[in-house]
Amino acid sequence: MARISLRHVGKTFAGRQGDVAALAGINLDIVDEEFISIVGASGCGKTTLLNLLAGFDIATKGEIIIDGAAVAGPGPDRGVVFQQTALFPWLSVEENIAFGLRLRANKHKGSPDKIVERMLERTGLAAFRSRRPAELSGGMRQRAAIASVLAINPSTLLMDEPFGALDALTRSIMQDFLLEVWEEERKTALLVTHDIDEAIYLADRTVVMTAHPGRVREIIQVDLPRPRRYEMRSEKRFIALRDHVTAIVRDEAIRGAVEMRTSATADVW
Amino acid sequence: MVARGRWRGAQHLIKHGRVRWAITGRSLLLPVQYAAFPVALLVAWQVCAQIGFIRRNVLPAPTDVALVWFDLITGATDAAARYSGTWLDHAAASIWRVFTGFAWGVALGILAGLLIGLSRVMERVLDPTIQVLRNIPVTAWVPLSLVFFGIGNAPAVFLIGLGAFFPVAVNTTHGVRQINVTLTKAARMMGANQRELLFRVILPGALPSVMTGVRLSMGIAWVLVVVAEILAVRSGLGYLLNDAYLFYRNDVVIAAMLSIGILGFVSDRIVIFVRNHLLEWNRLDTFGGQN
Numbered sequence: 411m412a413r414i415s416l417r418h419v420g421k422t423f424a425g426r427q428g429d430v431a432a433l434a435g436i437n438l439d440i441v442d443e444e445f446i447s448i449v450g451a452s453g454c455g456k457t458t459l460l461n462l463l464a465g466f467d468i469a470t471k472g473e474i475i476i477d478g479a480a481v482a483g484p485g486p487d488r489g490v491v492f493q494q495t496a497l498f499p500w501l502s503v504e505e506n507i508a509f510g511l512r513l514r515a516n517k518h519k520g521s522p523d524k525i526v527e528r529m530l531e532r533t534g535l536a537a538f539r540s541r542r543p544a545e546l547s548g549g550m551r552q553r554a555a556i557a558s559v560l561a562i563n564p565s566t567l568l569m570d571e572p573f574g575a576l577d578a579l580t581r582s583i584m585q586d587f588l589l590e591v592w593e594e595e596r597k598t599a600l601l602v603t604h605d606i607d608e609a610i611y612l613a614d615r616t617v618v619m620t621a622h623p624g625r626v627r628e629i630i631q632v633d634l635p636r637p638r639r640y641e642m643r644s645e646k647r648f649i650a651l652r653d654h655v656t657a658i659v660r661d662e663a664i665r666g667a668v669e670m671r672t673s674a675t676a677d678v679w
Numbered sequence: 680m681v682a683r684g685r686w687r688g689a690q691h692l693i694k695h696g697r698v699r700w701a702i703t704g705r706s707l708l709l710p711v712q713y714a715a716f717p718v719a720l721l722v723a724w725q726v727c728a729q730i731g732f733i734r735r736n737v738l739p740a741p742t743d744v745a746l747v748w749f750d751l752i753t754g755a756t757d758a759a760a761r762y763s764g765t766w767l768d769h770a771a772a773s774i775w776r777v778f779t780g781f782a783w784g785v786a787l788g789i790l791a792g793l794l795i796g797l798s799r800v801m802e803r804v805l806d807p808t809i810q811v812l813r814n815i816p817v818t819a820w821v822p823l824s825l826v827f828f829g830i831g832n833a834p835a836v837f838l839i840g841l842g843a844f845f846p847v848a849v850n851t852t853h854g855v856r857q858i859n860v861t862l863t864k865a866a867r868m869m870g871a872n873q874r875e876l877l878f879r880v881i882l883p884g885a886l887p888s889v890m891t892g893v894r895l896s897m898g899i900a901w902v903l904v905v906v907a908e909i910l911a912v913r914s915g916l917g918y919l920l921n922d923a924y925l926f927y928r929n930d931v932v933i934a935a936m937l938s939i940g941i942l943g944f945v946s947d948r949i950v951i952f953v954r955n956h957l958l959e960w961n962r963l964d965t966f967g968g969q970n
Contacts, residue, residue: 466864486870496865500883500960509879515870542960562869 412439413477413598414463414566420471420623421458431623432458436472438617438626445592445599447613449606449655451663455624456602460570463600464490476566486515489564489597493571495551496558497543503554504530504539510562519563529557532591549580553587560595567592567599573608585611586640593637606655610648611638618658621666627658739930748934762919762931770938773904773915776832777946780839781900785893788844792851792889797881809848817842817899818906825911835907835915842903843896847889854888855881887961890954897950901943916942 419436422429432455440446448456461467462474465484474481476488484490497506507529511522519525530536533553543551552572559567572588573581585608592599603609609616613632620627632651634642642648721741727733728740735743750756754764791809794801817838828834858881866880908917916935923931955962 464868466867484864484868486868488868490865490868492861492865494859494861496861498862498880498883500886500958509866510869513866513870513875514872544960559869 413442413444414438414440414600415475416472417475418472419459419462419469419474421455421462421467422470433462433469434471434623434625436624436626438629440598440600442598443596445601445612445614446617447601447603447609447615448617448619449603449609449659450619450624450627451621451659451666452604453666454619454621454662456619457570458624459619460490460568460600460602463566464488464568486510486513486562487564488566488568489559489562491552491556491559491567491569491572493574495543495548495555495575497551497555499543502540502542503535503546506543506554507558507561509558516562522561525561529561532560532594533557533587547580548576549584552576552584556588556591560591565597567597569599569601571603572601574604581605581608582640588612589638606652606659607643610634610651610655611643616651616655618655618662620662622669627662630655736927737929739933743930744933744937747928747930748937751931751934759931759934760928761926762923762928765919766938769914769916769919769935770942772912773908773917773939774942776835776907776912776915777839777897777900777904780836780903781843781896782840783836784840784843784900785847785896787840788847788892788896789851789889791844791848792892793855793877793881793885795848796852796855796885806852809845813845813849817903821906821910830911830913832912834911835904838907839900839903842899846895846899847892850888850892850895851885854885857888858884887958890950890958894947894950894954897946898943901939901946905939 416436416438419433420431421433422431424430436459438446448459450456458467462469463476463481465481465488468482490496498509501509504526507526508522510516511519511525530539533556535550535554535557538546538550538554543554546554556572573584576584589612601609601612610630610632616630616632617626618628618630619625630651634645634647634651724738725741728735728738728743739747746756747759748766750758750763751766752764757763759765791805795806795809796802820838820841821834824834824837828837862880862884863876866876871879904915905917905920908915909921912918916939920932920935920939923929923935
């Protein structure tokens with residue numbers, strides 16, 4: 411039984427030159443504790459899809475059912491990790507982690523102090539607890555952001571290119587950190603990324619999307635054993651998967667570019 | 680070679696620090712740096728008055744002003760004649776007006792700024808009116824406020840509040856608008872209700888900009904208290920200044936001017952102190968925060 415189920419989901423934005431379809435006919439079932447990654451060329455609507463799941467936007471077609479109820483808005487059952495780190499600059503690391511727990515909506519989730527302590531421990535930020543976000547490195551900021559989301563114990567974790575702004579080395583360390591946390595906390599996770607290695611390395615299934623409008627082109631089962639280890643990236647199976655996904659994404663990106671060029675020419679004439 | 684070395688040094692300073700402090704360095708003692716200019720000014724003024732370059736009843740010497748000022752405050756020597764010992768009452772009256780007017784102006788300014796910043800509807804309702812009224816100099820409101828409120832504290836407090844209102848309203852609107860949308864999204868995602876969003880995200884996020892407005896308002900408040908006291912009330916440092924002018928007591932005029940300057944300066948320091956206390960976080964990633 412799927413925990414999250416998308417049925418014929420479409421999203422159209424009203425543009426100046428008529429409506430623009432960002433997503434069309436998306437069908438996807440996600441089971442409990444599954445890790446899904448979404449890749450695609452830029453402009454394929456992957457962030458739009460995540461916004462719909464988070465409830466920041468509402469689908470114009472179809473429906474999204476999570477735990478038996480249609481998504482009507484954002485809520486603490488779905489934690490979102492943003493690419494642009496969502497830490498409050500006026501709060502220290504520990505105050506940021508406690509932010510969600512101090513809201514009325516999460517009062518029943520237990521003592522903030524204890525949970526904050528556990529999160530600081532788990533994310534290795536205990537020594538930086540009283541630092542402000544501006545005093546942290548990019549990787550540590552994203553750790554703190556993930557900790558603040560995990561603190562409210564959401565059943566679903568939605569991540570929008572969470573490591574996109576980090577350098578390659580930090581990014582790979584953060585991927586292992588995320589895997590480690592996920593192995594322990596076991597949430598349903600959905601990760602949007604443009605990094606194909608990341609998409610395969612982290613996920614149970616990788617959804618490849620096409621652009622204009624965004625559709626699901628292919629869903630790839632990542633049959634690599636868990637727990638994942640960094641060395642797996644040089645194994646044959648991983649490379650085969652990566653080449654396969656890369657081929658589709660490239661194909662789509664090139665087709666998208668050609669389409670844009672032809673439509674641009676049409677506009678001129 | 681020496682010149683070249685110096686040039687390198689200068690390049691290094693331009694790159695790595697604020698040039699103006701770096702050049703003087705710490706070689707000059709700090710008190711000297713602070714005292715040099717005001718002392719030079721006082722000496723030049725004293726000399727001008729002493730040699731009769733300017734007539735002493737037109738520009739009294741600093742020493743004369745100091746003596747009169749002392750009597751204004753203490754009433755000990757009668758040097759200030761009819762104004763002897765009145766300073767505290769006048770200063771208290773001005774300070775009361777400034778802070779009362781400032782308080783309501785800032786409070787309403789924050790309220791209006793929040794409404795305009797948060798709601799497009801309120802922006803359409805309020806903003807055009809505020810933008811037009813903002814361009815009327817507050818001094819142009821003097822005649823109308825005298826007719827409306829009569830002589831007394833009311834027009835003074837009204838004018839000061841009006842002057843304080845606009846900078847705070849405009850800066851609060853700006854502060855609300857520049858809040859990172861990711862932060863409001865994150866708060867909503869975590870389950871924040873409207874009230875929590877306002878008090879835990881919007882207000883702290885807009886605070887740096889609000890405080891900029893508050894500081895401008897404090898400066899304007901001291902301008903307007905003098906205007907109001909010259910025209911509308913019979914107490915306060917502005918009244919003292921104008922009354923002494925009518926009796927040709929320029930020493931008292933200057934003492935009153937300097938009193939206003941010092942009280943304005945202290946008020947500004949209070950605002951800065953409060954701001955730095957509230958916005959310690961904001962110093963971390965801005966240029967102003969670097970020493």
